[in-house]
Amino acid sequence: xxxxxxxxxxxxxxxxxxxxxxxxxxxxxxxxxxxxxxxxxxxxxxxxxxxxxxxxxxxxxxxxxxxxxxxxxxxxxxxxxxxxxxxxxxxxxxxxxxxxxxxxxxxxxxxxxxxxxxxxxxxxxxxxxxxxxxxxxxxxxxxxxxxxxxxxxxxxxxxxxxxxxxxxxxxxxxxxxxxxxxxxxxxxxxxxxxxxxxxxxxxxxxxxxxxxxxxxxxxxxxxxxxxxxxxxxxxxxxxxxxxxxxxxxxxxxxxxxxxx
Numbered sequence: 001x002x003x004x005x006x007x008x009x010x011x012x013x014x015x016x017x018x019x020x021x022x023x024x025x026x027x028x029x030x031x032x033x034x035x036x037x038x039x040x041x042x043x044x045x046x047x048x049x050x051x052x053x054x055x056x057x058x059x060x061x062x063x064x065x066x067x068x069x070x071x072x073x074x075x076x077x078x079x080x081x082x083x084x085x086x087x088x089x090x091x092x093x094x095x096x097x098x099x100x101x102x103x104x105x106x107x108x109x110x111x112x113x114x115x116x117x118x119x120x121x122x123x124x125x126x127x128x129x130x131x132x133x134x135x136x137x138x139x140x141x142x143x144x145x146x147x148x149x150x151x152x153x154x155x156x157x158x159x160x161x162x163x164x165x166x167x168x169x170x171x172x173x174x175x176x177x178x179x180x181x182x183x184x185x186x187x188x189x190x191x192x193x194x195x196x197x198x199x200x201x202x203x204x205x206x207x208x209x210x211x212x213x214x215x216x217x218x219x220x221x222x223x224x225x226x227x228x229x230x231x232x233x234x235x236x237x238x239x240x241x242x243x244x245x246x247x248x249x250x251x252x253x254x255x256x257x258x259x260x
Contacts, residue, residue, distance in 0.1 A: 001031035002094055003074035003146075004082065007066055007139070009038040011084040012047050014187070018087045019051035029094035030080075034073050036066050044084075064154040064162035067139060071149045077101075079149075083140035085188040086114070093182040097143045100180050108152075108175035109137045109144035109167070112182040121179070128167055128177035133210065136167030136177055141184040148175055159204035168209070 004022060008015050015035070022033060033053040037044055038061040048055040056073055058066050070081055078101050080094070088094070093112070100110055111128070113119060120126075121135045128135040137144060142163065152170050154162050167177050190198065206212040 001076050002029060002078045002080055002098065002143075003032050003034065003076040004030050004080050005034045005036055005070035005074055006053070006082050006084055007036050007038070007070070008040060008044055008084040009061075010040045010042045010044065012040070012042040012044045015044055015084040016047045016051075018082060018084055019047065019053060021087045023051050025091070026088065026094055029098070032075055034070070035084075036070050036073070038066070062156050063139075063160055064156040064158055064165075067154040067162055067166075068156065071144075071146055071154070074146055077146045078143055079146055080143045081139050081141075082184075083186075083188075086140045086184055086186045088112075088141075088182065088184045090181075090183040093184065096180050096182045100178065101143070101145065104176075105147075106174070106176050107145060107178065108148040108170040109142060109177045110180040110182075111135065111137055111177065112141040112143070112180055112184050114141055114184050114186045118179070122181065129171055132168045132171060132177075133164055135179065136171075137163040139163040140186055143180070158208055160198075160201040161205040161209050165209050 006015065006018060019033065022030065033051070035044070035048040035053050035055050036058055037048075037055060038058050045055050054073070056069065058069060067081070071079055078097065080097065082088075090096075097110055097112075101107055111118065113122060117134050121131065126135055139162070144166075148170060152166065152173060154166050156162075158165050171177060203214060207214065
């Protein structure tokens, strides 16, 4: 069977939908649901209890640390990890994962499909060995082997991309990571503060994992490009606001014929 682990922080509405989805459509495929929660102050705990999910609180959150807790709490060898704002879509989501892992001791993980990038790399057979960033695991809609994890824990000292760092490391150790045509949806709206938090971690993670360095020139170029894009978008948005206004005025005086 499969253990489903959900990382969550103050996303009670999204968590409720995910748990409802899992318990109504997939209970024959999964044996436990665990919510790894980062000190939520909303109704997440009550919602987890409502749907029979085990609730585990993380007091000192890190991406790699929460992934290690997810793996250690799971009872089964196949662990499927979601963020609260993602959910499975295809009816055979978990069956395809189980079939892929069956008898494959060398299989460390599976990346499910949710974005144009996933579909392109899947259809074009771009594997994780070639592109560990875009074909490696993404810890919101991926499955991994607990047996492999026991030998190769997730690093807790990376700012982000703990899933990609693990993908690179287990591939170098001789394991496989593959796509599986299990389809899920990733749905989130971040605040500007959340986007900035993600930006900071991505800068650090890109430097740590992909060695993408940052220079003063890059920083100033980013500022100039950002300000220029802001001005262009403002002018474009204002122009189409005016165009919509004049179209509405024209419509008031030149309404088309209604159909019965």
